[in-house]
Amino acid sequence: MLHIWMGRARTGKSERVLKKLAELGDSSQQILLVPEHASHVAEMDVCRVCGDAASRHAEVLTFKLLATRVLGICGGSADVTLDSGGKLLTLQRALTELAPALKVYRRASQRAAFLESLLAVMEELQAYAVEPETLAEKVEDLEGESGDKLRDIALLYGVYLARLHAPGRDAREALQKLEENLEASGYIDGKDIFLDGFSYFTGRELRILRILLRRSKSVTVTLLGDTDDRELFSASLRVREQLFALARDAGVPCTEETMETGAARGALDHIERCFFGPARTMPGGTDAVALYEAGSAYSECEWVAAEILSLVREQGYRYRDITVTARNLEGYAAALQTAFARFGIPLYYAHRSDILRSSVLTLLLGALDAATGGFEYEDVFRCLKTGLAGLTMEECDILENYALKWEIRGAAWTREAPWTAHPDGYGADWTDEASARLETVNALRARVQPSFAHLKQGVGGSGTAEAKVRALYDYLEEIDLPETLQAQTERLFSGGEAQRAEETAQLWGVLCGVMDQFVEILGDTVLDAEEFAQLFRLVLTQYSVGTIPVTLDAVNVCEMTRNDRHTVRALFLLGANDGVLPAAETGGGVLRDEDREALEQRDIFLAPHGMEQFHLEIQNLYAALAQPTEKLTISYPVSDSAGAEKRPSFVIGRIARLLPEIKVEKESTDKEYRLSAKDAALEYAGEHIGGALWQYFEGKADAQSALAAMRAASRMTRGRLSKSAVRALYGDTLRLSASQMDKARACHFAYFLRYGLRAKERTGAGFDAPQIGTFVHDVMEHTLRAAKARGGLHTLEKSELHALVQAAIADYRSRVLPDLSEKSARFRYLFDRLCGSTERIMDEVADELKHSDFEPVAFELAFGPNGQLPAVTVCEKGNIARVVGKVDRVDGWEHGGRLYLRVVDYKTGKKTFDLAELRYGLGLQMLLYLFALEQEGGALFGGKEIVPAGVLYTPAREPMLRCARDTADETIEKARRKELRRSGMVLEDPAVLQAMEHDALDAPEYLPIAVKKGGALSGSLASEGQFAKLARYVDCVLCEIAGEVFAGNIDAGGGFNPLQPRRSVHFHHQRSARGAQNIHARHVQPERLRRLNGHFTLLFADKRHRGYAAAMQVGAKIALLRPPLNRRDHFITHHEAAHVPAFRLGDILLNQNMRIQAAKSVNNALCRLARFGQHNADPLRPLHQLDHQRRAANHGDQIAGVVRRVGNTGERQVDALARQQLERTQLVAGARDGYRFIQRVAAEQLKLTQRRGAVVGDRRADTRDHGVKMRELAAFIVN
Secondary structure, X not given: OEEEEEEOOOOOHHHHHHHHHHHHHHHOOEEEEOOHHHHHHHHHHHHHHHOOOHHHHEEEEOHHHHHHHHHHHHOOOOOOOOOHHHHHHHHHHHHHHHHHHOOOOOOOOOOHHHHHHHHHHHHHHHHOOOOHHHHHXXXXXXXXXXXXXXXXXXXXXXXXXXXXXXXXXXXXXXHHHHHHHHHHHOOOOOOEEEEOOOOOOOHHHHHHHHHHHHHOOXXXXXXXXXXXOOOOOHHHHHHHHHHHHHHHHHOOOEEEEEEOOOOOOOHHHHHHHHOOOOOXXXXXXXXXXXXEEEOOHHHHHHHHHHHHHHHHHHOOOOHHHEEEEEOOHHHOHHHHHHXXXXXXXXXXXXXXXXXXXXXXXXXXXXXXXXXXXXXXXHHHHHHHXXXXXXXXXXXXXXXXXXXXXXXXXXXXXXXXXOOOOOOOOOOOOOOHHHHHHHHHHHHHHHHHHHHHHHHHHHHOOOEEHHHHHHHHHHHHHHOOHHHHHHHHHHHHHHOOOHHHHHHHHHHHHHHHHHHHHHHHHHOOOEEOHHHHHHHHHHHHOOOEEEOOOOOOOOEEEEEHHHOOOOOEEEEEEEOOEOOOOOOOOOOOOOOOHHHHHHHHOOOOOOOOOOHHHHHHHHHHHHHHHOOEEEEEEEEEEOEOOOOOEOOEOHHHHHHHXXXXXXXXXXOOOOOHHHHHOHHHHHHHHHHOOOOHHHHHHHOOHHHHHHHHHHHHHHOOOOOEOOHHXXXXXXXXXXXXXXXXXXXXXXXXXXXXXXXXXXXXXXXXXOOOHHHHHHHHHHHHHHHHHHHHHOOOHXXXXXXXXXXXXXXXXXXXXXXXXXXXXXXXXXXXXXXXXXXXXXXXXXXXXXXHHHOOOOEEEEEEEEEOOOOOEOOEEEEEOOEEEEEOEEEEEEEEEEEOOEEEEEEEEEEOOOOOOOHHHHHOOOOOHHHHHHHHHHHHOOOOOOOOEEEEEEEEEEEOOOOOOOOOOOOOHHHXXXXXXXXXOOEEEEEOOHHHHHHHOOOOOOOOOOOOEEEOOOOOEEEOEEOHHHHHHHHHHHHHHHHHHHHHHHOOEOOOOOOOOOOOOOOOOOOOOOOXXXXXXXXXXXXXXXXXXXXXXXXXXEEEEOOOOOOOOEEEEEOOOOEOOOOOOOOOOOXXXXXXXXXXXXXXXXXXXXXXXXXXXXXXXHHHHHHHHHOOOOOOOOOOOOOHHHHHHOHHHHOHHHEEEEEEEOOOOOOEEOOHHHHEEEEOOXXXXXXXXXXXOOOOOOOOOOOOOOOOOXXXXXXXXXXXXXXXXXXXXXXXXXX
């Protein structure tokens, strides 16, 4: 007999089933069939209602468990059963075998995602009992793309099933075997069968139900819904009709009972009745329903956690009384677990963890990829760093540093011979400490080498799948993985991480199962190493591990579609956003809706799709809303993780309409709910030391250590070290080199990391730029020394010079590269090519010195301990810093009793001498050496008076030229000479210049100067007086650098680096300059218009808006910002390479109705300003400094003003401003005239982002702001 119990939510269907089981008791045997995800809860419910004797008469099963029971009676339970990994591998082999005969899937993807979609179709066809012959027959005459696809699927489906049911193996679906053996087993004969919690049945399940109806005593099915609402409960009503048909076919009577709903008693009942029904409003407020708008998904989870704590602490809830659900729970799982752990809330998330994310699979796949892919660095250390291969993390670091240094790969990991290279790379001295480190490295390698070698031998090359799997298993045994996992499981259990411990305990069994499946399917198949690794990885994608709850009192977290629909006291529904709740149909998968419709027209019915699927989605939403009995909370975030806006679901608006007194609570700015968590409350107390919360925690013994730490931290200053820390890091005397000075000037924090903490970037020992530079320096030094000993370069023939170069190269090779013959062919080729380049570089240097009276007087001249000259000493507030270094070459020329010296530095890169860098204290090395020679070099060079003659960077490289193929040799040579011209600064003295290069005053070839028409010299020249000023400036910068280091400044950013690209354009609030609009041209005093640190403040005021002014300081060029066009909110514009139009000097600014005197003054100022180069643009300085000092309002004699009219009537587009561009700078501009009014700042041709997003709390401007129009503009310069 069939009994159908139908009812809406909360009508007691499930509870009635349980009471019926208890009522029947031992008078009969009962089976409760439930969906897979609801079995655990159903078992607890049966025990709760039926008591300790429940197992005597009732059992809870799923269809799969029922199959296990039946096959245990009839036989077949011991047959090989393929899991999802085995099935996927079977399908892949079938697809590969059939590919030539297929049409649509002839070149199908072998990626796991596609194969999973194809496997889902195979399993769906099996679940709905579709035979391959039937499918092929039905679609034989189907035309079009659907016909081709479905015929391919039919053919593939047949071969797939044949492989599952091969001779000697029956690996078909368990439900298919259940259908075949259920009746013969007699297992269900005379039993009362109850089915609860099903939304629909597959075709195979319906066929099993037909057998249940024939052989069991009774079958009772519960369905959600009623016959009055056919749209909402269409899915249940469709199942109802199917059950009626089954009863008729089985010839058994059928009864139906609709369970009545009681009278609506509150807001929750009102939602259950009216949410999908008539929109009747309920008067009055209620605490049973809450709506919440969060800023993000994580803050939403935090708020939910705080609410749960409130329910537990204040209203007597247990954690198990609460369910948290979402339609897209996968996107919330990590945030929920993090937030709940922070708030101390236990939760049970019913899901299966992907084993590919576990350390065990990382070890296995890393080792497999290493053995089959040549032991690449990433694969080897992906395996070793899991901690499961026998090495600790510290030991891995030691081994990794060596492997990175020498690019260890391939056979170097598996051969028995130890490694012999120096741990520090090329050219490093062998010391006892270095030898000990190498010994340690080889000892660590010896612990992993045997297992790697055995694995490589087993899985490398071609071989049977069984042999390769055996080698993989032996590797895992060799590294003692089972014992390691057992120890790890015990540690997790003892540490209170029971769920992780359960998952870890399952991993070894899963791995063994994977290998068994692989051998079962491909045992004798011959595979090469790459194919084996690919297929094994493919199989592993299908496995996961799951756990049961580790505590009875935990918040239940589950996907809305997997909710068991049992009533709970409180339910939190997260992620109620449009397009998410209800879920939008993706339309993905192998079978599209039109394919399914074509099958339905041929009487082949598969899983619900289209509107049927949507009705199931709506029914699941209804069940979730009706599940709580006391408290329903629905929340949603307004933005996703990328900051994009998200809209609320229709659910929010519908509930607000049904319950008009309910208001959406919005996330507060201070997020006070976070104080519900102890850690967050402690953080807040630390920010308000001495406050009420601080005083509360002072009375808690378990908070004392945290309070003490926060009290100590409050006395620390961000970005600054204590004096004791500075002394501990740098010692009593600071030692600085040229590179250290540049690092300290560019960024204090980078200097602290590199030279304070001594953190080093791990680099390989390859013969790259640093090693090339060292090689070229070494060869040039030895060659020039030898040439000087023979009387100088001018006495040598080219062949003699080349012989000296080859001798220097041979000496370097014997000292640094004794194992050159063992290096790779590529390395030897590159080294030989470098040797040839060095000869040509020496030819260039020799040619230069032959045309010069300056002779090399010192090579590798060292400053500092054990050097020829003492270190440069700087005393700063009682602290001492010593600057050390080494000069590549010093050239000298005696004239008039004075020794003129120039410092020469060889550069294998494209380093140039740049005064713009000097302006910011960078690149001081050459000048520092020159001025140190002036002060200390007299004794070294015979007591002569030393005069700085200049500094030169000499290219020690072969230039790379871009020329057309048919370029003339003369043109190429001219371009080459230009590339090799020296960079630097030389003394502006004709005699000295002519001594440096004989043709310097006529046609200089090497020096960084040029001869204009008329004989005037230009270029990088400086007089003796200017060199003296530079010497004082260098001393000043050294004192600043030393002072910053001694002061403990480690703030990120440090000194300004003009070469650092500025990647955004920012606009910030500023106060306007009062009275600035009253400035007139009569206040111009050109003599007051002087340079101040190379920068000016340029103000722009719009005549239409009194009180408005924008100010900026710029270095190289001036940018124009328009006045406010409206009173909109503050916008921030961001772009990676913003282009801001600049004034065209002397053209746009200086025309139309201007006083000539003022125009000349501005022109001169701007021209002086532009001399500082293109890269010196500074961030603008806030205008409130002018406001505070009343410069603009009260000191008109300090202001040079220029009045300009841009058209007397109408508006005029300022298009000429685009002629010069200011790139990679930062601008600050804005206005406020008493009522916080900020314009939308923009500039002509400013490139803006078209997307909108939250940037430091403000929206971004869009491309509609490109146009710049203005009527009147007053501009004036303040120095």
